[in-house]
Amino acid sequence: MISGHTKTLVILADPVAHVRTPEALNARMSEAGIDAVMVPAEVAPGDLAATVEGLRSIRNLAGLVVTVPHKTAMPALCDSLSQRAEIASSVNVVRRGADGRLHGDLLDGEGFMRGLSSTGTEISGKRIFLAGAGGAASAIAFSLAARGPACLTVANRSRAKAQDLVTRLTRAFPGLEAAVGDGPTGHDLAINGTSLGLKPEDPLPFEPAELLAGATVAEVIMQPETTALLDRAQELGLGTHAGRHMLDGQLAEMMDFLLTSGDPQI
Ligand code: NDP
Incomplete structure (x- = not known):
């Protein structure tokens, strides 16, 4: 009350x-x-x-x-x-x-990470493909980079934005192996960080069949809960991780951040 x-x-x-x-x-x-x-x-x-x-x-x-x-x-x-x-x-x-x-x-990036860990998806040592270089994808990229992936490949419709993100990432994390790429071939975790998938007519943001066997495909899209990308990954026998986990993770992060008393400096 x-x-x-x-x-x-x-x-x-x-x-x-x-x-x-x-x-x-x-x-x-x-x-x-x-x-x-x-x-x-x-x-x-x-x-x-x-x-x-x-x-x-x-x-x-x-x-x-x-x-x-x-x-x-x-x-x-x-x-x-x-x-x-x-x-x-x-x-x-x-x-x-x-x-x-x-x-x-x-907290976008940390919310996504909290969602990943809630389904037991590891980052450390993984070859990660990220589609997108907008607000959500950039935040996710920084949180991924902080967790020691084997490599991080960023693809985006506007290639210059992907290049800019990779430049900022490697400046902040000098040991990070990061590059601009076109598709997820040879990666074992692929993340859709674009808005593709919101509309039923949207093309797939990448082709999951190019991923390594046993790879996982993760979404930021929450509506619809199961996107065409996740359906395709499931048909191929890949792991899937829905966008709602990011929202759940963000809510938990928000409660911790906003309702923790003490010095607001982090
Ligand atoms: P931005 O507008 O910052 O970025 C949009 C991204 O999608 C850009 O990389 C953009 O590419 C790409 N894109 C958009 N349309 C197309 C297209 N037709 N073809 C190819 N690429 C396209 O948005 P946000 O990053 O803030 O949000 C992205 C998505 O993430 C949204 O759908 C949002 O709902 C979701 N989201 C989910 C959250 C959750 O808790 N699950 C939290 C936050 C966001 P380009 O740079 O070339 O324009």
């Missing part, structure tokens, strides 16, 4: 009605007996700075979740950022410290 002691979380989006995070996070917090509530706030991009400045003064505000289209505008409104949020120039969670300072972080 909401009372005067309840911690408040606000999710900022535009539009917000289709965003499933409030429902999912409120259910999780209630199950866990946590006295906190998330409320949706639809804010136009031009009003974001004033909204954040106003929210800063709410003393029972634990923090913010930030989603489309505000993730890249948010870093400039925070007082401090995690290294990964700074590198990606993108923030999807903000914790409010007791002094009103706002610390931003980006």
Whole structure:
């Protein structure tokens, strides 16, 4: 039950009605007996700075979740950022410290990793193919790179964006073997980090038959829950990992990040 002691979380989006995070996070917090509530706030991009400045003064505000289209505008409104949020120039969670300072972080990549580990999928020593170089794929790439894969190949429709991501990755992780590629031949974990698969007419983001025997195909797409890519991988006898695991992982990461008291510096 909401009372005067309840911690408040606000999710900022535009539009917000289709965003499933409030429902999912409120259910999780209630199950866990946590006295906190998330409320949706639809804010136009031009009003974001004033909204954040106003929210800063709410003393029972634990923090913010930030989603489309505000993730890249948010870093400039925070007082401090995690290294990964700074590198990606993108923030999807903000914790409010007791002094009103706002610390931003980006949990997309860590949420994906938490989802992978929930199904026992290892990263260390794997040859990994990543399709995509947008926001979600970039965050995933940095979290993968931090876990010591044997190699990481990035493919993207706009090749220059894939090259830019590989450059940023190898600068941040000098020992990483990373390259731009075209397909998943010879890899044993392939991840779709693009938006391909949202629409029924979308082509596959890559051909799973090119993967090594016993490989796993992982998705970021949550709707539909089983994409044509996962169907194809299953037909071939490959392992599959659905996009909903990333959402589950993100919710767990958000609860840890937003509701952990103490120094907001990470
Ligand atoms: P971005 O717009 O930042 O990136 C989109 C990516 O998809 C780019 O790599 C883009 O390539 C590629 N792409 C889009 N259309 C096509 C196409 N027709 N052909 C080939 N490539 C294409 O979006 P996000 O990274 O934020 O989101 C990507 C997906 O991840 C979304 O579907 C989103 O729903 C999902 N997601 C899932 C989450 C979860 O919890 N499961 C969390 C966050 C996101 P290009 O650079 O060439 O445009």
